[in-house]
Amino acid sequence: MTLPPLPLALRFVVVVAAVVVFCIIPVVLTGCYPSSSSSSSSSFLRPLFLSISPISLSTATIKATAATITTTDSSPSTSTTAAAHFGVNTNSDKNSQDLRVEDEDEDDDSIPQVLLITGATGRLGSKLYFELQEKMKKQQQQQYQNQQHHNPIVEVRALVRNITKAREVLQCTHCDASEGIYLGDVTDPTREGGLMTATQDGKVTTVLIAAAAGIATSPTMIKAIEFDGVVNSVRAVAMNAKSSFLPNVVLCSSMGTTQLPDTNGSGSGGHGGGDAFQAILHWKLNAEAFLSSSGIPSSIVKPCGLDDRLDHQNYTLFSGHFDQPSSNHGVTRTNVARVMTEAAGMIMRNRNNNNVPHHRFDLCSKPGPPITDYEKLIQDSRWEWEK
Numbered sequence: 001m002t003l004p005p006l007p008l009a010l011r012f013v014v015v016v017a018a019v020v021v022f023c024i025i026p027v028v029l030t031g032c033y034p035s036s037s038s039s040s041s042s043s044f045l046r047p048l049f050l051s052i053s054p055i056s057l058s059t060a061t062i063k064a065t066a067a068t069i070t071t072t073d074s075s076p077s078t079s080t081t082a083a084a085h086f087g088v089n090t091n092s093d094k095n096s097q098d099l100r101v102e103d104e105d106e107d108d109d110s111i112p113q114v115l116l117i118t119g120a121t122g123r124l125g126s127k128l129y130f131e132l133q134e135k136m137k138k139q140q141q142q143q144y145q146n147q148q149h150h151n152p153i154v155e156v157r158a159l160v161r162n163i164t165k166a167r168e169v170l171q172c173t174h175c176d177a178s179e180g181i182y183l184g185d186v187t188d189p190t191r192e193g194g195l196m197t198a199t200q201d202g203k204v205t206t207v208l209i210a211a212a213a214g215i216a217t218s219p220t221m222i223k224a225i226e227f228d229g230v231v232n233s234v235r236a237v238a239m240n241a242k243s244s245f246l247p248n249v250v251l252c253s254s255m256g257t258t259q260l261p262d263t264n265g266s267g268s269g270g271h272g273g274g275d276a277f278q279a280i281l282h283w284k285l286n287a288e289a290f291l292s293s294s295g296i297p298s299s300i301v302k303p304c305g306l307d308d309r310l311d312h313q314n315y316t317l318f319s320g321h322f323d324q325p326s327s328n329h330g331v332t333r334t335n336v337a338r339v340m341t342e343a344a345g346m347i348m349r350n351r352n353n354n355n356v357p358h359h360r361f362d363l364c365s366k367p368g369p370p371i372t373d374y375e376k377l378i379q380d381s382r383w384e385w386e387k
Helices: 008-032 040-050 054-071 076-086 104-108 123-144 163-167 195-199 221-237 274-293 333-352 374-380
Strands: 113-118 153-160 179-182 206-209 246-251 298-303 314-321 358-367
Touching: 054 123, 076 358, 113 163, 113 195, 113 221, 113 246, 123 333, 153 195, 153 206, 153 298, 163 179, 179 195, 195 221, 206 221, 206 333, 221 246, 221 274, 246 274, 246 333, 246 358, 274 298, 274 358, 314 333, 333 374
Parallel strands: 113 153, 113 206, 153 179, 206 246, 246 298, 298 358
Antiparallel strands: 314 358
């Protein structure tokens, strides 16, 4: 027997009911699903609605993934991190969450900088310490004014050999890890509280090596400081890195490494210090070779004679290669510290552009107006095929 056709009004009711059941209800329930307070009934019904509502499948799948991550750890920090990664609004109104999947590279490129200085109480290291501290403070002030930095400096650490000297030179109060001060020696990486302790949390992004031997240093210690100390510093930060991000290195080396040993008996090429000077240059050059083959992004600054008697306000810096100094053959430690500070920032910026750099250049000065664009100074030292 053939049933009579349904009245028009009844047909309309059936269509509306179908839309509500198969479209509207699934969207409402899946939109609420990321909330940890969702009822068991909605969790039970959700797979059914997803199976019959392909329109909401992709959105609900992403929401379920975000919900899984945010609920695997009850700590607020874990939940917040996961929510931020997926762009989930974590305000109290769970029903009005705004879900969007951000480009993963956007957050991965931003890495807060924790910088470690070796030889921090030395004449160069101390200037470098204060330069980096000042840069960190300026960035913090700019952040208060909503001027964001891509890789902000969040901590400056110092490896020192003497706490009393650190208190005098670096003006620390407690002079311990709470202030980023670590008692140790680059020649003894296993010393408790020293190099390994300063890097063991895996947060150090750049180590700036200012530790150096003097003319009066014994041949054994020259190698231990100039070569072994560099290897120890790199090994400490690289082996303690807790992610795929390998830390950077900024090394203060020296000009003069192209010179052959002097045969006139002085052994110093006219610089004084005899065999000790040649030994220092020899091990500095070996440290540079080690860095170039280490796979670690690095910047090697090779200053001419360090001379703080030169007024850095009345000298123009210039960079180059192949030991071509000015007739003055001198540069202040203040300027070297400023260039090393800029080099550390440039490495991070270059890495953000998928460029893993290794760069070395000579640095010297000559009478003339001071420069303020240290980035251009370093860029000018790049080879013509790099420009």
